[in-house]
Amino acid sequence: MHGLRLAFNYLRIGVLNEFQYRANFYIQILQTFIALGTGLIGLNLVFSQTTQLGGWSKPELLAVMGVFITMGGVIRSAIQPNMERLMEEIREGKLDFALTKPADAQLLVSVREFRFWQLVDVITGIVVMGVALSELHWVIGAWSVLGFFTAIAMGAVMIYCFWLIITTTAFWFVRVHEIANLFEGLYAAGRWPIDIYPNWLRIGLTFLVPVAFAVTVPAEALTGRLTFQTWFGALALTAVLFTLARTIWKIGLRSYSGASA
Amino acid sequence: MKRYFDYYRATMKLSVLEQLQYPVANYFYMIGMIAEPVIYMVVWSAVARQQGGMVGGYTPGAFAAYYIVWTLVRNMNIVFTPYGWEWRIREGQLSMSLLRPIHPLHADVAYFAGWKVVVILLWLPLAFILSLIFKPELNPTLLQGVVFFFAIWMAYLIRTMILSLLGMVTFWTTRVSALFELYFAAELILSGRLVPLSLMPEWVQKLAWFFPFRWAFGFPIEALVGNLSTSDLLTGLGMQLAWILFGVISVSVIWKVAIRRFSAVGG
Numbered sequence: 001m002h003g004l005r006l007a008f009n010y011l012r013i014g015v016l017n018e019f020q021y022r023a024n025f026y027i028q029i030l031q032t033f034i035a036l037g038t039g040l041i042g043l044n045l046v047f048s049q050t051t052q053l054g055g056w057s058k059p060e061l062l063a064v065m066g067v068f069i070t071m072g073g074v075i076r077s078a079i080q081p082n083m084e085r086l087m088e089e090i091r092e093g094k095l096d097f098a099l100t101k102p103a104d105a106q107l108l109v110s111v112r113e114f115r116f117w118q119l120v121d122v123i124t125g126i127v128v129m130g131v132a133l134s135e136l137h138w139v140i141g142a143w144s145v146l147g148f149f150t151a152i153a154m155g156a157v158m159i160y161c162f163w164l165i166i167t168t169t170a171f172w173f174v175r176v177h178e179i180a181n182l183f184e185g186l187y188a189a190g191r192w193p194i195d196i197y198p199n200w201l202r203i204g205l206t207f208l209v210p211v212a213f214a215v216t217v218p219a220e221a222l223t224g225r226l227t228f229q230t231w232f233g234a235l236a237l238t239a240v241l242f243t244l245a246r247t248i249w250k251i252g253l254r255s256y257s258g259a260s261a
Numbered sequence: 262m263k264r265y266f267d268y269y270r271a272t273m274k275l276s277v278l279e280q281l282q283y284p285v286a287n288y289f290y291m292i293g294m295i296a297e298p299v300i301y302m303v304v305w306s307a308v309a310r311q312q313g314g315m316v317g318g319y320t321p322g323a324f325a326a327y328y329i330v331w332t333l334v335r336n337m338n339i340v341f342t343p344y345g346w347e348w349r350i351r352e353g354q355l356s357m358s359l360l361r362p363i364h365p366l367h368a369d370v371a372y373f374a375g376w377k378v379v380v381i382l383l384w385l386p387l388a389f390i391l392s393l394i395f396k397p398e399l400n401p402t403l404l405q406g407v408v409f410f411f412a413i414w415m416a417y418l419i420r421t422m423i424l425s426l427l428g429m430v431t432f433w434t435t436r437v438s439a440l441f442e443l444y445f446a447a448e449l450i451l452s453g454r455l456v457p458l459s460l461m462p463e464w465v466q467k468l469a470w471f472f473p474f475r476w477a478f479g480f481p482i483e484a485l486v487g488n489l490s491t492s493d494l495l496t497g498l499g500m501q502l503a504w505i506l507f508g509v510i511s512v513s514v515i516w517k518v519a520i521r522r523f524s525a526v527g528g
Binding site (some may be wrong): 004023027030031034035038041042046048049050052053054142178181182184185186188189191192196197198223 | 286290291292293294295298299300303304305307311312314317318379436438439442443444450455456460461462494
């Protein structure tokens, strides 16, 4: 309970902070629309040559794109900024300030930053999903709604764990700045359903970088493809990744030798 | 002339030595970049296979060749960014370069050209691995090879000039990121970076002819991978040369006007 209140307070401060920079809101809208526009152009180019891709129709792929944009917004608003700050603080020895606070350190480093304007992406993604679903003449079913919301929540947790594990390696390697770049490149693979990739890449995008669970699985729920096995696999992997991330974080903390800034 | 030659040689040598110190950082950067073409390659190969093995004149093997050569051209396309210009102007970093008795642009051109030498070296093993995985169909003629060699370096110069022009907008206003974003989006579509231009609608292909983007990106790739006629190849090189001339002249004219507005001191 205490943890939730703490996270909420940080969120509030983050939002207030962002409201100081309203011009960023317009820049964010422009960026989102450019990204959406190029995404749609790509999609239309593919479907000007074919009627389906790896068993997915055009509106179904539009739904994938909606999930991709929404999840990207979640990552860039809540996950990535925290992890980048953590990386920076480990490198500069400033993490002491967080460690000396009387709260769980992992919780603290995970909630300190919040980029409010990135929520434009989240909303845009939801709109895209809505358009896709209306094109699919979607009928609301309990399993697809429930499956979608749980899958997207588990996907977000998995991406968070992935980021935390990578960031934690900064305790040993210090220079991990290129990671953000690498992640963005790999995340872009989520724009297309994971089925179209060759096997080795599909395995990598499922278990190494959980893009499959973050984007494809929620989209499967929306388009009525989600099986209970996949859903349960997602649940199991979430639990494993979370435990792993927590363990590596605890071990990493012991190697932290920053002597204050 | 000799003065410039010596300056370029020294700066390039310096940058080669400097960049060779960071092979891992350079590799990470290149690997992050490779995700993009691999995604395009996989998607378009899948489309080609579904359409009976070919789409827009490209087989899966041809797509593989296109996007593997893409990775080299993309690397050649990396120049001092407009965001760098913004930083340079806003923070007054330009003051120092202004004190030197040589146009500051020479330093950029020479430094990045040296870096390219390292990039090409590091790219070779990467291209080898990608070729093993994706099996490109690539059998260029000698002429295509020669044209490609010149085309990638001209592409480098075109992009340097155009992005410098874009960056110099910062002399007038510091709110430039929106403009840059729009530019990069147009470039993505019209250069052949997203897909080979031959897959675009006819009117887009015609439009792309009049912008610098394709001459700095799609043309060098097609010169090696496609089956352009000799006259197409020469026309392409001619267009590249024209854009370089246009770039050099515009940069020097605008520079003269712009530099009077530069008021930052220190840095």
